[in-house]
Amino acid sequence: MSLEIKVxxxxxxxxxxxxxxxxxxxxxxxxxxxxxxELESDKATFELTAEQAGTLKIVAAEGDTLxxxxxxxxxxxxxxxxxxxxxxxAVEEKVAIAADKQAVAPVAEKTGDxxxxxxxxxxxxxxxxxxxxxxxxxxxxxxxxxxxKEDALNAAKPAAAPAPAAKPAAVSAPIVPGxxxxxxxxxxxxxxxxxxxxxxxxxxxxxxxxxxxxxxxPIMDLRGKYKDxxxxxHGVGLGFMSFFTKAVCEAMKDFPAVxxxxxxxxxxxxxxxxxxxxxxxxxxxxxxxxxxAESMTLAQIEKxxxxxxxxxxDSKLTIEEMTGGTFxxxxxxxxGSMMSTPIINAPQSAILGMHNIIERPIxxxxxxxxxxxxYLALSYDHRIIDGRESVGFLVRVKQLLEDPAxxxxxx
Numbered sequence: 001m002s003l004e005i006k007v008x009x010x011x012x013x014x015x016x017x018x019x020x021x022x023x024x025x026x027x028x029x030x031x032x033x034x035x036x037x038e039l040e041s042d043k044a045t046f047e048l049t050a051e052q053a054g055t056l057k058i059v060a061a062e063g064d065t066l067x068x069x070x071x072x073x074x075x076x077x078x079x080x081x082x083x084x085x086x087x088x089x090a091v092e093e094k095v096a097i098a099a100d101k102q103a104v105a106p107v108a109e110k111t112g113d114x115x116x117x118x119x120x121x122x123x124x125x126x127x128x129x130x131x132x133x134x135x136x137x138x139x140x141x142x143x144x145x146x147x148x149k150e151d152a153l154n155a156a157k158p159a160a161a162p163a164p165a166a167k168p169a170a171v172s173a174p175i176v177p178g179x180x181x182x183x184x185x186x187x188x189x190x191x192x193x194x195x196x197x198x199x200x201x202x203x204x205x206x207x208x209x210x211x212x213x214x215x216x217x218p219i220m221d222l223r224g225k226y227k228d229x230x231x232x233x234h235g236v237g238l239g240f241m242s243f244f245t246k247a248v249c250e251a252m253k254d255f256p257a258v259x260x261x262x263x264x265x266x267x268x269x270x271x272x273x274x275x276x277x278x279x280x281x282x283x284x285x286x287x288x289x290x291x292x293a294e295s296m297t298l299a300q301i302e303k304x305x306x307x308x309x310x311x312x313x314d315s316k317l318t319i320e321e322m323t324g325g326t327f328x329x330x331x332x333x334x335x336g337s338m339m340s341t342p343i344i345n346a347p348q349s350a351i352l353g354m355h356n357i358i359e360r361p362i363x364x365x366x367x368x369x370x371x372x373x374x375y376l377a378l379s380y381d382h383r384i385i386d387g388r389e390s391v392g393f394l395v396r397v398k399q400l401l402e403d404p405a406x407x408x409x410x411x
Contacts, residue, residue: 001077003052007066010041010319017041018189019064019072026058030075037072038315040189044322045283045315050075063186120147127152190284201346206382209341212394214401216357216372219243222404234299240354241277242301244329244397246407248352249273249294251396252327257385258393259326261347267384276325276345277305279312280335286312287345289325333357333374342379349384352397353377 007017020040024030030050037048050056054075060066120128120135127149128135138155140147175181187195201207223238230238252259252273260269273294276287288308293301311317328345333356342353355375361368378394400407 002057003054003075003077004071005036005048005051005073005075007039007068007070007072008048009068010039010044010046014041014068014319016065016067016189019060019062019066020045020188022058022062023047024056026056028056030054030056039066039072040283041319044286044317044319046318048072052077065189120152128155188283190286194284197346198343201344205344205346207344207379208382208387208390209377209379210387210390210394211339211378212376212398214374214376214398215362216240216374216401218402218404220372230299234302236299236302236306238298239302239305241305241329241331242298243401243404243407244352244354245275245290245293245296245301246298247397247400248275248327248329250400250407251393252294254396255389255393257389258350258380260384261326261349262381262384263347270326272326274324274326276328276348277308278328278330278345279309281312281317282315286317286322287325287328288312288317288321289323291324328352329354331355339375339377341377344379344381350378350380350390350393353379 010017017039018041019037021038022036023038024034024036030036030053032050032053034050035047036050036056039046039048052075054077057074057076059074060070060072066072119140120138128138128147133152133155135147138147138151139145141151142148219240227238230236256269257267259273260267262268272292275290275293277290278285278287288311290296290301290304290308296304308317308321311321325345325348327348328342328351330342330351331354332340332342333354337355338358339355340353342351344351353376355377357372357374359370360373362371362373363369364371376394376397378390380390
């Protein structure tokens with residue numbers, strides 16, 4: 001019997017996916033619910049599992065673009081799985097039954113062989129199964145010729161038939177200075193979607209960027225003083241992202257338009273703050289979301305950031321974890337960026353860009369001092385956010401970060 005495995009529905013707006021990788025090979029035995037392939041949509045990567053046990057018959061190839069409901073492979077049920085080695089308990093049971101029969105049978109003339117001859121012990125049977133060695137090919141050194149654990153460990157796997165001589169692998173030629181070679185690679189669904197959305201944002205919004213700078217010394221001093229106690233109590237490090245998230249949530253109370261969006265000829269104001277965190281994943285930039293960040297503590301925010309970043313690196317983010325968001329924070333500083341103009345993550349109306357922390361001389365109370373400074377950039381949609389609101393919002397974020405006590409007290 002054959003069962004077709006099709007591309008499952010993965011979201012209302014997703015009509016096709018790309019088969020990025022086969023986890024199992026054609027003709028290989030698979031178990032029910034075992035992962036057999038990875039599919040990639042324009043939003044996330046997800047796993048395709050076997051709906052029954054059997055032998056895998058591949059239909060689609062890696063790199064193919066498949067519509068929702070298209071057949072990816074089939075699973076044949078009849079003699080699919082390779083015979084597994086008997087469990088040690090089963091081996092012991094067989095040995096016990098044979099021993100009982102030997103005990104009640106009439107004593108026969110000794111022939112040099114017994115029921116134990118060529119029979120592996122439970123431990124030896126497991127080792128032989130793992131090595132793929134037939135017990136019949138092993139000479140037992142135990143009592144009455146029984147195969148011991150040492151015999152199994154010393155048993156060599158039978159040599160495979162010599163394969164026909166293969167042609168030596170082609171060695172890629174080294175790049176010659178001055179050469180003009182080109183290579184063409186197909187864009188991933190994620191990259192194509194990112195490209196379309198970025199162009200749409202540039203064409204459909206009145207995007208502007210305002211800048212400011214933040215003295216990071218107060219936060220760095222606070223982190224240095226309490227980071228050990230914080231980690232000991234909450235089990236997570238105290239990073240900068242939680243401070244920026246809290247500052248943004250506080251500033252939005254005074255400037256709600258920054259947390260709003262345009263819907264047709266109406267403006268939708270949100271009473272909650274879902275912060276999208278831009279994360280660099282192996283297949284491109286993704287923006288998982290911290291839900292209701294306005295009601296979270298610093299520790300809860302840090303735990304959420306670590307969890308989402310780990311899932312992004314492992315390509316384990318779900319579509320739900322990347323859908324929505326009312327405001328985005330991106331940190332180009334981790335890559336050494338000094339200044340940039342981030343692009344709005346539509347349909348949101350604003351995005352905050354963090355940058356590298358550099359010690360620079362500044363004037364403070366009439367004196368020149370060296371402080372760890374960071375440039376901040378707020379890109380916003382001028383259709384909904386005026387210049388006064390954008391500048392006021394960024395100044396408020398700066399004030400809260402430079403005086404963390406106000407941030408923690410909400411004043």
